Amino acid sequence: MPGRIQSIERAAAVLRLLAGGNRGLSLGEISRSLELPKGTALGILRTLQHVGFVEQDSGSSHYRLGGGVLSLGTRYLDGNELRARALNWADSLAGRSGESVRIGTLHKHQVLIVHHVFRPDDSRQILDVGTLLPLHATALGKVLLAFDPLATPEYYAEGGALESYTPRTITSFDDLTAQLSLARASGWAADVEELVEGEVSIAAPIRDRRGMTVGAIGVRGAVERLCEDGKPDMGQVSYVRDAARAVSRDLGATPW
Numbered sequence: 001m002p003g004r005i006q007s008i009e010r011a012a013a014v015l016r017l018l019a020g021g022n023r024g025l026s027l028g029e030i031s032r033s034l035e036l037p038k039g040t041a042l043g044i045l046r047t048l049q050h051v052g053f054v055e056q057d058s059g060s061s062h063y064r065l066g067g068g069v070l071s072l073g074t075r076y077l078d079g080n081e082l083r084a085r086a087l088n089w090a091d092s093l094a095g096r097s098g099e100s101v102r103i104g105t106l107h108k109h110q111v112l113i114v115h116h117v118f119r120p121d122d123s124r125q126i127l128d129v130g131t132l133l134p135l136h137a138t139a140l141g142k143v144l145l146a147f148d149p150l151a152t153p154e155y156y157a158e159g160g161a162l163e164s165y166t167p168r169t170i171t172s173f174d175d176l177t178a179q180l181s182l183a184r185a186s187g188w189a190a191d192v193e194e195l196v197e198g199e200v201s202i203a204a205p206i207r208d209r210r211g212m213t214v215g216a217i218g219v220r221g222a223v224e225r226l227c228e229d230g231k232p233d234m235g236q237v238s239y240v241r242d243a244a245r246a247v248s249r250d251l252g253a254t255p256w
Helices: 007-017 028-032 038-050 068-077 083-096 139-149 151-157 173-186 236-248
Strands: 054-056 062-064 098-108 110-117 132-134 189-192 199-207 212-223
Touching: 007 028, 007 038, 007 062, 028 132, 038 054, 038 132, 038 236, 062 139, 083 098, 083 110, 083 212, 083 236, 098 139, 098 199, 132 139, 139 173, 139 189, 139 199, 139 212, 173 189, 199 236
Parallel strands: none
Antiparallel strands: 054 062, 098 110, 098 212, 110 132, 189 199, 199 212
16 A cells, blocks of 8 residues: 655645644744754745745745635535525625625534625625634634534533633633523524624524534624624624525525
8 A cells, every 4th residue: 555645744734734824924933833844844835836825925925825725625615505505695694784794614623614705895804715713702603512413512522721812702611501502592692802802793503404503604793883782783683593594494494
């Protein structure tokens, strides 16, 4: 049986490392993180750059993922039935809410963003497709934890303290459990400045024909637009739940 090819393993490690560095990484940081000689790391980076999988910022000289990787990821996501069925409803939700819309699924104890619609204005925005978000600090994640039977046991099995991102992040498992109970009772979840200060997100579950939760859809925006008296605006909640029901209906969920 042929053995593993070390150069490919190293290239994959570089790509995984860059996927976690939103602002790019320097050659030295990549070399140290992967315990590779600088010359070896540079050779891998230049090869990946040549095929379009890595880009180098002209100002900082930092490396980041290139458009070639995004293209590969998009080809995978295009085959995702959830994303395909939700495209029109996500656009409609963005129009009704005036906010950006994201659809996420469970992926290795995190939320994988499989679709993102920009806020319908002229502001500069960054595409979140392919981004991984924490479960406990996002509305999408809380929905998956509350309604996906596969999410909660695996997530709690990891143990330890929950990571804090802002002063408002839930770090107690007891507090998180209480929020998940509320989400199951109300049919939606929110995070108010728990992942990013000044930002709020609201989400609801998407179900398939078996009644299983296969994802979540939600809006994200500034706290002053999505909250009233420190609580999520119920008009926005209704928009999100309507969209979630519509996508679920298209996936065959009943009764509707």
